[in-house]
Amino acid sequence: SLEPSPRLYQLVLTVRTGSSFILALFCGVLPIYMCFTYWGYDWFGNEVENFGTVTATSNTLFAVLNGDSILDVYLQLGYFFPVLGQIYLYLFISMFIYVVLNIVIATVEESFFNSRSYKRSLQPLIR
Secondary structure, eight states: OOTTSHHHHHHHHHHHHHHHHHHHHHHHHHHHHHHHHHHHHHHHTTTOGGGSSHHHHHHHHHHHHTTSSHHHHHHHHHHHOTTHHHHHHHHHHIIIIIIIHHHHHHHHHHHHHHHHHHHHHHHHHHO
16 A cells, blocks of 8 residues: 555555546547547548548547647648648647646546545544
């Protein structure tokens, strides 16, 4: 048990509190991510190398999620598909970076504060 180490126990409580909601969120968002993957492969796969296969499309979108190659993908899509590529990338970024990422951050933050208050409520019992 990690209870003797307060910092590690705080981390364990935070993960325990928020993990079920985050897992459910990821399960709910995975079909939308796969739709964007197949949509990108179907529309851009013949012209843009990063969208040439389903795996490459998924890897490209994951890199965009992490902020690694947003400009590169934007320029590649904009070269072959000036309007449609921008709409696709704007929708993807809006959905996943602005919405999903912020929900995950808010959930982890709320879990941290809930576990912190739970830990504080146990302090009189431990002493």
